[in-house]
Amino acid sequence: MSGESSDYTDSANRYRPSDAQIERLGRFSRRFRRNTKAMIGLLLVLGLVFVAAFAPLIAPYQIDTTNIEDRSEAPSLEHPFGTDDLGRDVFSRVVMGSRISLYVGFGSIVGALFVGTVVGLVAGYYGGMVDEVLMRLMDAAMSFPPILLALTVMVVLGPNLNNVVLALAFVYTPYIARVGRSATLSERNEAYVESAVSRGETDSQIIFSEVLPNTMAPLLVQASLNIAFAILSEASLSFLGLGAQPPTPSWGLMINSGRGFMESAPWMILAPGIAIAITVIGFNLLGDGLRDVLDPKVDAIE
């Protein structure tokens, strides 16, 4: 009976994963690795994160260095994605723009997760009036087309990037709440919840300590799928002029600026457009793959 591996804290009471938890992680990563969708998605997302993290090092030019002489030049060795109508290097702008997309994507989803999870779990656990009221609020928020809702919030708050994150978090909270609520509904009738009640746990202890860990899987899947939407929404909002303001190299803004040049300098639209597409595909694949891995029908032997 060793003191080391017998519990999840060692003698100095620091958190130390137990053997069982390590094995569980190992099983998860094995299954994940075998799922092609998840791996491709992960690759794309990691690529994006890498690019965003090292963006200033990757981008050869400043994003706002204008060079009117070289404007609207086709892709070349010097400018892999060409230049835009102000002579700025499109490649650098796309690379730097990845930071914005990631910031908005993660930021809004984390915000939505925080609020949505609490709302969903509380509604699912208590049921009755609490559930009704909370879910009607969520319904109200969902009944507006997401862009319209974000637009409204932006108009109130003022157009800048941080407000975009807030607005999108607000928009996506109901979707997370719904998933959280349905996961809670199926967990709350499980015997271990009753066991916790019979142990004398308070409601909040039960919701956050017992039920929440079992609802993580569908929440994470929903969140990762929503990131793609968030990034798209940011692009739309910026396209409409309500998100990032020039000269911020938001991909949506770049598409907006490039609208007039579709025939003469299509790379101004294509480059950021493809970047959005790849990002969205990456997150979608990752989310789908995660769902497969976390929710599989385990091989059952009768």
Added chain:
Amino acid sequence: MSRTQHSGEGRIDGSSTGTTRESDAAAGDPVDPDGPLLQVRDLRTEFRTESGRVVATNEVSFDLDRGETMGLVGESGAGKSVTARSIMRLIDSPGEITGGRVVFDGEDLLAMTEREMRGVRGNRIALVPQDPMTALNPVLSVGEQIVETITHHQGKGRKEAREQAIEAMREVGIPDAADRIDDYPHEFSGGMRQRVLIAIGLSCQPDLIIADEPTTALDVTTQAKILDLLNDLQEERGMAVLMITHNLGVVAQTCDTVGVMYAGNLVETAPLDDLFERPNHPYTRGLIDSIPQTERTYDELPTMDGSMPDLLDLPEGCNFAPRCPHATEACRTGGDPDLEDIPGTDARAACIRTDEIDLSESTADPVDGTGRDAVDRSGEPLFEVENLKKHFSAGEGLLDSLSISWDGGPSIDRRSVKAVDGISFDVYPGETVGLVGESGCGKSTVARTALRLLEPTDGEVYFDGEPLHELGSTEVRSLRREMQMVFQDPGSSLNPRKTVGRIVGRAMERHDIATGEEKRERVRELLERVGLSADAATKYPHEFSGGQQQRVAIAHALAVEPRLIVCDEPVSALDVSVQAQILNLLNEIQAEYGLAYLFISHNIGVVRHICDRLAVMYLGKAVEFGTVEDVFSPPFHPYTESLLSAVPHPDPTRETDRILLEGTVPSPVDPPSGCPFQTRCPRKIGDRCETEVPELEAVGDDGHVVSCHLSVEEMSQRESFVATEENPAASD
């Protein structure tokens, strides 16, 4: 090619696995009407899992004659369902049938095309699946589901098929078949649904029916009726039946021959009487011994050590060797023994020591124990429940639970499910009180309401004098320390995302009993006390077997040092050989810690050995309450009597006059007038039973109460089911 050897009544094929096949009838030979209907040879089914290939059916071979009923017994995980489904080729990825032949009426099913198989399934071989709730399509009427099978296989027109379907429903005993043919599955009770499944199976007059645990999901009284039905039908039609079950009692009542499976292998086959009289494999002996007999008194229930091995981690040598009391070195190293004939009998066994050991005697102690110690009831009861009621509103939401009736003018009543309708009992320290009844009688609801996990509609509950029904929620929460619960399904009562150590330790933290290192130490001690190793604390629940999970649940209940533990069907979900282990553990712990138990079960046979007093419940009320001796010998209330008579005994020589109750349990939304049991009571006297609700009245002076209009003299003249000095058991 020579014919198979037939030897007498049992007609078990004499060839053994792995040896030459010249003596087998080959597919393509002219069909011999006297030959076996089904010949399974070296059937092997494997499953691909993350951790490797699992052999669920390992070279299984047996014969089944026309008109014969064969039981396939084994505990969960033994491979019986897989074997049955392999015969019908219902195995899908990640499983596949990797070897063997299944010769049905002269043709090898494994060699057929899928199209040909579709013509066999449902038509010549029918499957009656296990769970009547999920096996029927909820959106199709039962008539449609039966007709579907008929039109598909027999090409008859819809009208003719419908007539045939009504006839099939009548044959399986569904009353008002012509009216009910268009009803949906949810409008039938569990027993009726099972009959519908049987009707679907029978609709095309198959030669073979494979019944997969046909009565496991049903109550004891319904089970008795379904088994009788199967017996009758089989005699009438001369069908062969392959009955899969883990219940030896069911086997004893219905089968001609028996096959015993363990960890994927068929370890014994024998004619029924031979199997029980002189089993040839130690596992069979152990299985038979594990079933506690209602007539005997035990100090400790007989058990088999250990549990079935994980199919991913089979032992070298004989799979049963680690648990076998007769195992030798040769057993442990030699590889799986072949299934071989036992000379002089019609049996086969897979054991290398069959000629050396004599298994005809039970290994259980032949001397009756003293049973349970007398309970000291001189002080105050620990737990008192008085006239407890719990009504749920029927229907969802506000409007659905109202019903309009038109006596003279419209009036609106609130419909409610009277799950518990006035029950009273008490539990003294150190005592075990049982609540027995069939599904829907309200016993689980009583337990939960008494613990205030549900709010009582009416009535009083006192714990150690404290009025539990009146306390505020904080006070109730702190009182929870004294009353703990062990749940029915250990798999779901333990949070799958927490390690065992955290689950057990959490209870200690919550009530400030211990923290930090001291808590961990105590958790380790507790786990060892319940029979697990201390390092189980770092594992997750799903890594344990059902029996071990239940031990964790017991450790969790003990962690707070309660005085009362409510056990809600704690062993119903476990295998037979494990049940006794857990029950013995519960008894030991009770003696050691001086606990009181409230034990809920539908298995009246088990209850006999655990409880000091018990209440028999029907439709939310207690119909009888008293000490175990008083209730069992003889049973006074007619319901108690029929419950006891319905239990299938694992003894083929024993003839019990089974009392089959008419009809089904009435709905608790609309209970019958007068005595709740009057709609089904075989001893109903007349109008009085319909108009007057019987009160619980004392019979004898030991606190034995019964609610029935029959006189005490009439009731005490029943045949007893448990032998005592004054009342010899019915079978004697």
